[in-house]
Every structure is written in structure tokens, then in C-alpha cells.
Amino acid sequence: MRLAIVTPWYGRELIGGAERLAWELAHALVRAGAEVDVLATCCRSFLDGWAANYHRSGVSGDGSGVVLRRFPVDTRDRVAFNRANTVLTTLPRIGLHGDRNVLDAVQTRAFVGENINSRALLAHLREAGSSYDAVIFVPYLYGPTLLGVPLVAERAFLIPCVHDEAYAYIEPVRATVDAVRGVLFNSVGEEETATAIYGPGLLAKSRVIGHAVEPVPPPPAPVAIGSFAPHRSRYVLYLGRQDASKNIDFLIEAFRTFRERRISTSLQLVLVGPRSAMRTGDGILDLGAVSEAAKAALLTYARALAQPSLHESFSRAIYEAWYARRPVLVHGECRATARAVEDAGGGWIGTTLEDWVRMFAAVDESADEAIDALGEHGWAAALDNGAWDVVARRTLDAIATRLAPPVGPRIENVVPLGDAGIARYAQALTEALNASGADAAVSIAGSAHARPNARTIAHVIGTSAPVPADIYVAHDGELPAPPQGRPVFAPSHGIAAQLEEAGIVTRVLPQAVSAAQWEGMRPAHERWVDGKDVLLSIAPLGADEARRLLDTFVAYLGFVRDARLLVFSADCEGEAYQTLMHERAELDLHNEVVVVGPAPAERYAAYRAATVALAVGRPLSIESAVMPLWFDLPIVALGDVTVLETIEACGVVADTFEARRIAALVRIVASDARIRGAMIGEGRRVRARYAPAAVAAAVLEQLADTRTTNETADVGGG
Amino acid sequence: MIRSRNPRIDVDELERRIDAELARDPDAPGGDERLARLAATVHARAIESQLNFAEQRSTPRATWPVDLRVPLISSSERLKKAVLSVMSLAFRDQYEANNALIRSQREMLALVQTLLERIDTLEARLETERATTRAQRIARRESEDA
Numbered sequence: 001m002r003l004a005i006v007t008p009w010y011g012r013e014l015i016g017g018a019e020r021l022a023w024e025l026a027h028a029l030v031r032a033g034a035e036v037d038v039l040a041t042c043c044r045s046f047l048d049g050w051a052a053n054y055h056r057s058g059v060s061g062d063g064s065g066v067v068l069r070r071f072p073v074d075t076r077d078r079v080a081f082n083r084a085n086t087v088l089t090t091l092p093r094i095g096l097h098g099d100r101n102v103l104d105a106v107q108t109r110a111f112v113g114e115n116i117n118s119r120a121l122l123a124h125l126r127e128a129g130s131s132y133d134a135v136i137f138v139p140y141l142y143g144p145t146l147l148g149v150p151l152v153a154e155r156a157f158l159i160p161c162v163h164d165e166a167y168a169y170i171e172p173v174r175a176t177v178d179a180v181r182g183v184l185f186n187s188v189g190e191e192e193t194a195t196a197i198y199g200p201g202l203l204a205k206s207r208v209i210g211h212a213v214e215p216v217p218p219p220p221a222p223v224a225i226g227s228f229a230p231h232r233s234r235y236v237l238y239l240g241r242q243d244a245s246k247n248i249d250f251l252i253e254a255f256r257t258f259r260e261r262r263i264s265t266s267l268q269l270v271l272v273g274p275r276s277a278m279r280t281g282d283g284i285l286d287l288g289a290v291s292e293a294a295k296a297a298l299l300t301y302a303r304a305l306a307q308p309s310l311h312e313s314f315s316r317a318i319y320e321a322w323y324a325r326r327p328v329l330v331h332g333e334c335r336a337t338a339r340a341v342e343d344a345g346g347g348w349i350g351t352t353l354e355d356w357v358r359m360f361a362a363v364d365e366s367a368d369e370a371i372d373a374l375g376e377h378g379w380a381a382a383l384d385n386g387a388w389d390v391v392a393r394r395t396l397d398a399i400a401t402r403l404a405p406p407v408g409p410r411i412e413n414v415v416p417l418g419d420a421g422i423a424r425y426a427q428a429l430t431e432a433l434n435a436s437g438a439d440a441a442v443s444i445a446g447s448a449h450a451r452p453n454a455r456t457i458a459h460v461i462g463t464s465a466p467v468p469a470d471i472y473v474a475h476d477g478e479l480p481a482p483p484q485g486r487p488v489f490a491p492s493h494g495i496a497a498q499l500e501e502a503g504i505v506t507r508v509l510p511q512a513v514s515a516a517q518w519e520g521m522r523p524a525h526e527r528w529v530d531g532k533d534v535l536l537s538i539a540p541l542g543a544d545e546a547r548r549l550l551d552t553f554v555a556y557l558g559f560v561r562d563a564r565l566l567v568f569s570a571d572c573e574g575e576a577y578q579t580l581m582h583e584r585a586e587l588d589l590h591n592e593v594v595v596v597g598p599a600p601a602e603r604y605a606a607y608r609a610a611t612v613a614l615a616v617g618r619p620l621s622i623e624s625a626v627m628p629l630w631f632d633l634p635i636v637a638l639g640d641v642t643v644l645e646t647i648e649a650c651g652v653v654a655d656t657f658e659a660r661r662i663a664a665l666v667r668i669v670a671s672d673a674r675i676r677g678a679m680i681g682e683g684r685r686v687r688a689r690y691a692p693a694a695v696a697a698a699v700l701e702q703l704a705d706t707r708t709t710n711e712t713a714d715v716g717g718g
Numbered sequence: 719m720i721r722s723r724n725p726r727i728d729v730d731e732l733e734r735r736i737d738a739e740l741a742r743d744p745d746a747p748g749g750d751e752r753l754a755r756l757a758a759t760v761h762a763r764a765i766e767s768q769l770n771f772a773e774q775r776s777t778p779r780a781t782w783p784v785d786l787r788v789p790l791i792s793s794s795e796r797l798k799k800a801v802l803s804v805m806s807l808a809f810r811d812q813y814e815a816n817n818a819l820i821r822s823q824r825e826m827l828a829l830v831q832t833l834l835e836r837i838d839t840l841e842a843r844l845e846t847e848r849a850t851t852r853a854q855r856i857a858r859r860e861s862e863d864a
Contacts, residue, residue, distance in 0.1 A: 554856065587852045587856075588852070639721075648723050649723045650722075650724050652721075652732065653721050654719070664739040665736050678724060
């Protein structure tokens with residue numbers, strides 16, 4: 001595979017995260033067998049003038065197989081860029097929300113046009129772009145990416161290195177993310193951050209490739225750093241650039257508070273890394289930049305490593321600590337680091353100052369064995385993360401799959417005539433299979449249109465006519481005839497249990513619920529993103545349920561004066577709609593209760609604006625229950641069969657309807673970050689079960705097994 | 719009765735919090751309102767402190783700045799005084815304009831605060847009336863249904 005990596009600054013000596021990634025990945029891709037051209041500018045580094053050509057332009061190599069092509073940078077209006085940049089860097093975090101644009105047109109033009117740019121690099125992409133199988137852009141926010149992607153969009157892959165910062169919200173970045181063929185992330189947390197910013201449609205073309213960190217070998221003998229002896233000290237280590245953007249002031253304030261409350265503690269905070277000013281205080285030791293050997297000693301003997309930064313797409317320091325079997329303390333508002341610790345169980349997560357004071361106390365008080373046990377969890381995660389060669393293989397695989405999905409078998413989903421529920425399920429399965437490379441279609445049982453040589457999946461109920469098939473999906477707990485050794489699936493656990501009781505071995509194959517329909521979607525408007533709590537009704541309504549919903553909402557208004565209720569028009573038709581409108585007028589809720597139109601962009605706007613999804617209507621369909629999970633919405637619902645299998649595993653379910661009680665519950669879910677986080681976190685796990693790729697994989701694996709069994713039987717029989 | 723299989727949610731604790739939420743005085747201001755009020759207070763204080771700073775600097779200078787060194791003038795007290803007097807005379811209109819602006823800003827701030835209080839009172843009254851109407855409407859519907 002012939003690849004290009006486009007990055008503004010390139011060189012072995014560069015220490016920035018994206019720069020190191022570009023260098024390491026380029027070499028690993030070559031080792032994995034790819035031909036790699038690195039397309040970089042002649043600018044020396046991020047810290048040098050972006051219009052200054054330090055390196056010579058032209059082609060060079062370092063003997064590793066990586067071909068480096070450097071292009072001169074353009075002149076630029078630094079003042080205009082800085083003006084736009086200042087707007088972005090001084091935006092309060094509260095102003096960053098979903099689809100809201102954060103720069104006006106003039107500032108946006110200045111940000112892109114006066115960024116680091118190279119017309120020569122763009123000309124090369126224009127002329128030679130099609131000679132590459134794929135062009136990888138690293139990272140997302142500089143000129144070569146923003147202007148280069150449109151030139152090779154059909155083969156462009158973006159490694160964004162994104163975190164929740166104002167740059168990620170500007171229109172050209174959104175356009176870039178929309179345009180690229182695929183997005184490759186360093187971590188699951190980074191993917192979650194990007195999904196929150198750009199919407200769940202992104203997941204249809206994204207893949208987590210990971211990010212490798214080389215372990216730092218422990219020192220053969222104890223090392224002293226000046227007068228500080230790590231092996232004889234109890235300390236929490238901070239490793240990295242010491243500046244405000246890394247949230248180090250927060251770390252120091254938390255540690256000072258901890259020391260004020262625990263005067264007798266011997267726990268110290270050791271700061272290591274380049275700094276502009278020395279930070280001192282009770283129990284705080286600032287060592288500045290240190291050698292690799294000193295760093296290894298500090299990691300080896302630390303009780304834990306603190307990573308307070310909010311702006312990480314991946315933290316090397318965390319993995320270095322884990323390789324040294326040390327646990328870590330991370331900030332809960334940084335998805336990338338928090339998710340990594342959550343998954344690995346290799347440390348503590350805290351958001352407020354009090355959380356951090358408690359975490360320091362835990363580090364101080366915990367037995368050495370408990371600290372080591374957490375470190376071991378981290379170590380396992382670091383090993384699992386893999387080396388650069390593994391990341392390169394994942395990258396090549398992700399690109400190859402996206403460019404040309406593997407060709408799967410021809411599959412016929414045979415459904416009974418006249419059952420809309422089964423038809424919907426089969427259609428969702430067909431789309432999932434096609435997205436995974438199969439050639440699937442739906443046909444009606446007994447129809448003459450069935451395609452020849454197709455593997456068949458028969459969707460049956462107890463009264464269906466018996467049909468031969470490779471796989472059966474039983475939709476009502478009964479089969480029309482014994483399966484003759486063929487695999488049997490059920491769409492839910494309830495139906496699977498019924499079949500199991502009848503002695504039929506059954507696996508659950510949930511209905512696929514895809515977020516791909518939202519790919520590239522923009523909300524119809526931002527009217528509902530105005531700071532008010534937005535409750536989104538997700539259940540179908542009858543007249544009684546519409547009243548019930550409004551009663552709940554009125555009770556909610558008793559807790560929160562400003563709130564909005566959104567109801568999908570598809571969920572309230574006929575009498576339900578009349579009742580909803582009538583009651584809305586009676587209760588004087590014209591401004592608060594809004595019926596969401598059927599247009600996809602309108603529905604998308606509703607999902608994106610919602611604070612909590614609420615289901616107090618009729619029983620939910622699988623799609624209604626799972627779709628909010630793709631938008632990271634916590635769900636509060638009245639119990640029913642679907643809720644039992646979907647929402648109960650992540651959200652909260654009320655057994656009986658009591659308007660004020662449910663309203664109070666919704667209020668807590670809407671306002672408590674910890675509960676929201678817990679519901680969203682589990683929701684991501686639940687939705688993964690319904691992801692089209694997971695559902696299709698289960699069917700394709702089963703079909704492959706069936707074929708192998710048949711072939712074996714044929715050979716045995718012959 | 720609520721339930722959840724989410725391992726990170728303590729249902730009993732959540733039930734207790736729902737009870738606490740329901741037991742809260744419905745007329746007490748909600749958390750968001752409190753935050754909004756706090757934010758408004760912080761803004762008002764920031765404007766006030768800027769105005770105080772502007773007021774301090776809006777009077778003519780009577781002493782020579784310690785960090786300003788001008789050959790010949792810095793060494794002579796009489797020259798310094800003369801320069802300060804000339805400056806004071808030259809910028810007299812400006813000082814007066816500045817003072818007028820500061821006074822008008824203070825009036826504006828007071829007016830905004832009065833308006834905010836008025837809005838609060840009106841909003842509270844409106845909400846009470848709307849809540850009463852809704853409660854009556856729901857009670858009437860329930861009695862009709864029964």
C-alpha cells in the first residue's frame with residue numbers, strides 16, 4: 001500500500017505529541033510493508049515562526065525507507081491569525097457546545113488562511129495525490145490538513161489528535177471531519193470526545209488505532225537527583241510540560257489543600273518537566289527537566305503519577321507510569337485519560353478539587369499492596385495497548401477495510417408476509433450485513449424473487465410455513481419445524497429463554513441500530529441549545545400517555561423553571577397529537593413543549609440538544625430505546641420488555657408512574673454529572689451490542705461455521 | 719420504586735435523593751437560579767471594581783510618576799509641577815468627560831440591578847400563577863376522569 005502522511009512539522013527531535021506520532025507511525029508503517037511518503041513543511045517546529053523555512057525543501061530519506069518531501073511555507077499575516085486564535089483560546093468552555101459555530105466568517109478565514117500553510121505542498125497533493133492509496137493527515141487543526149483534505153477527500157484519513165477545545169468546533173474543522181474517508185483515533189476516549197462534538201454519524205467511518213508508548217526501563221540501581229532520593233521518598237509524580245494549559249495550577253492547589261489538612265503526611269508532589277517558572281510550596285518539589293535515567297528512577301519509585309490535564313487525546317505519561325506498574329490520578333473532565341483509567345482500573349479519577357484531595361489521601365493511606373495492585377492493572381492495559389508495529393497494522397487494516405470492504409457472501413433474509421416488526425428487523429440486519437461487505441437482501445417467504453446461490457436466514461414465527469435455511473431467527477419463541485441442526489437466533493433474551501425452555505439452543509441476535517444515518521448530518525437549527533434543560537420524549541404516545549408526559553413535565557417545571565420538552569411527531573399521531581396540542585394550550589406550555597418534525601435534520605437537532613431522554617409512553621421499539629444511546633443521552637423510562645433488555649442495563653427504570661417522582665429522578669439525572677457519567681458510560685457498552693458491525697459479525701461467523709460443518713459433513717459422507 | 723442494572727448506580731441512594739428532592743420547599747429558588755444570581759453578582763462586582771479603578775485614575779495627576787524619567791524635568795521639582803499643571807489644563811475637558819461617563823455607568827449599573835430585581839419578582843409571580851393554573855387544570859381533569 002502506498003501512503004502519504006501529511007503533517008506540518010516532522011523530525012525525530014520534535015517532542016510534540018502529534019509530531020512524535022507522525023514520526024513513529026511513518027517508520028512503523030514502513031516496517032509493516034507500506035511505502036510511505038511524509039509530506040511536511042520546511043518550518044522547523046511548532047515553536048518557530050510558521051512562515052520561516054528552516055529545512056531545505058526537496059526529497060530526502062533517513063535510510064529507514066520513509067521518503068521525506070519538504071515544501072516551503074507561505075508568508076502569512078500573523079496578527080490576523082493571532083486575533084482569531086485569541087478569540088478561540090479565550091472562549092469559556094461553557095460556550096463550546098455540540099454544533100455551535102464559535103468563530104465568525106472573517107475570523108474563520110483568518111484562522112485557516114493565515115495558519116501554517118504551504119501552497120507547494122497543496123500543489124503536490126493536487127498533482128500526485130491520486131498516486132497514493134491513502135493520505136493520512138496528522139493532526140486536525142493546521143493549514144495542510146484543513147486545506148489539503150478537500151484535494152484528496154476520497155482517500156483522506158485523519159488522525160485528529162483532538163480533545164475538547166475551541167479549535168475542534170470551528171466550521172472548517174467540521175467540514176474536514178465530514179469530508180475525510182476515515183478518522184483514526186489514538187484512544188477510545190478521544191473517539192468519544194469527537195463523537196460528542198461531531199455527532200454519532202462519525203462512528204460509521206472511525207476506528208481506534210491506538211497509540212504506542214515505549215516502556216522506560218527501570219534503573220539498575222537507585223539514582224539520586226540532586227539531593228532528592230526517589231527510592232527513599234513517598235511522592236506523587238507529575239511528568240510533562242509545566243504550564244497552565246496542562247492544568248498544573250489545579251494540581252498544585254489540590255495538593256496544597258491536601259497538605260493543609262494533613263500536616264503530618266510525608267507525601268510529596270514532585271514536578272518534572274520543562275517549566276517557565278519554578279513552583280514551590282509545602283511538600284512540593286520542582287525538579288524541572290531531568291535525564292531519561294532520572295525519569296526512569298522517578299517513575300519506578302513514585303507512589304502514583306498525576307495527570308491533571310483536561311486537554312489530552314492520549315497521555316504518554318500515563319502509559320509510562322503503567323509500564324512502571326504505578327497507578328495514576330487523572331481528571332474526570334478529560335475523556336481520553338478518564339476512559340483509559342476507567343477501562344484499565346489502573347488508578348483514580350477525580351473532577352473537583354475535593355475529589356483530588358481525596359485521591360491524594362487515598363494514595364497516602366493505601367497499603368503498598370493496594371497501590372501495586374492498581375499499578376498491575378495499568379501494566380496489563382499498557383501491554384494490551386501494544387507497540388508501534390501493532391498500531392501500524394491496525395492503521396493499515398482500518399484503511400484497507402474503509403477503502404475496499406471485504407467481499408462477503410450473498411445472503412437472503414426471508415421474512416413472512418405482513419409482519420412489519422419482523423420486516424424492520426430483517427431490513428436492519430440486511431443493512432448491517434451489507435455494511436460489512438455481504439450482498440444481502442430481503443425477500444418474502446414463498447416469493448419467486450429469491451436469488452440463486454444465496455445463504456438464507458429465515459425469520460420465522462410459530463405459524464410460519466417450514467422453510468429450509470442456513471440460519472433461523474425465531475421472532476415469537478416458537479419454531480414452525482425442528483431446526484435440523486441449523487443455528488437458531490432470537491431477537492431478544494426473553495424469546496431466547498422461551499426457546500431454551502423448549503430445548504432449542506438459541507443465541508440472541510439483537511436488532512441492529514445504526515448511527516450511520518447521521519453521518520455528515522448538521523442540525524436543522526440551534527433553537528433548542530439555549531442553556532435550558534431539554535427533555536426528549538422517546539416513547540410512542542397515545543392520548544393518555546400524552547397527558548402523562550405533560551404531567552411529568554409540569555412536575556419537572558416545579559424543580560426547574562426553565563426547561564423544554566421535545567416530542568417526535570412520529571411518536572404522537574392522531575388522537576395523541578390532538579390531546580398533546582389541547583393540553584399544551586390548556587396548560588399554557590406553548591413555548592416549553594415542542595413537537596419535532598419528521599425531517600432527519602430536525603430529529604438530529606432534537607437528539608443533539610437533549611439533556612435527558614424520557615420514556616413514559618407506550619412500549620418502546622428497540623430503535624427508539626437504543627438511538628438515544630448513540631447520542632450519549634441518559635435515559636429514564638417506565639419499565640417494559642424492551643426497556644428490560646436495553647435501558648435497564650444503563651439507565652434508570654421506574655416501575656410505576658408517579659409524575660413528581662419521575663420528574664425528581666429526571667432532575668437528578670439532568671444535573672448530577674456523576675450519575676450522568678455512569679449512565680452514559682454504561683450506555684456506550686449497551687449500544688455496542690446493537691452496533692451493525694457486531695450484529696453482522698455474529699451472523700457472518702455463524703454462516704462461516706455452518707459452511708465448514710457442511711463441507712466437513714460432505715467430505716465425511718463422500 | 720426504581721431499578722437499574724447499571725453497576726455504577728446505587729439505586730437506594732438514588733431513591734433517597736428523590737425523596738429529598740420531593741421534600742424540598744417548592745417555593746425555594748432552584749440551584750440554577752442561584753447560580754444565575756451568583757453570576758450576576760460577580761458581573762456587577764467586576765463592573766463596580768472597573769469603575770472604581772477608572773475613578774481613581776480620572777483625577778488630574780498631582781505628583782510626578784516615580785518611574786517616569788525625563789531629562790531636565792525629572793531633576794527639577796518646579797518643572798515637574800509646571801508640566802503637571804499644563805497637562806491638567808490641557809486634559810481638563812477629557813477629565814470632565816471621563817467623570818461624566820463614570821457617573822453615567824454607575825447610574826446604568828444601579829438601573830440594571832433594579833431591573834433585574836423587578837424581572838425576578840415578575841417571573842416569580844408569573845410562574846406561581848402558571849403553576850396554579852396548571853395544577854387546577856390537572857386536578858379538574860383527574861376529577862372528570864374519576
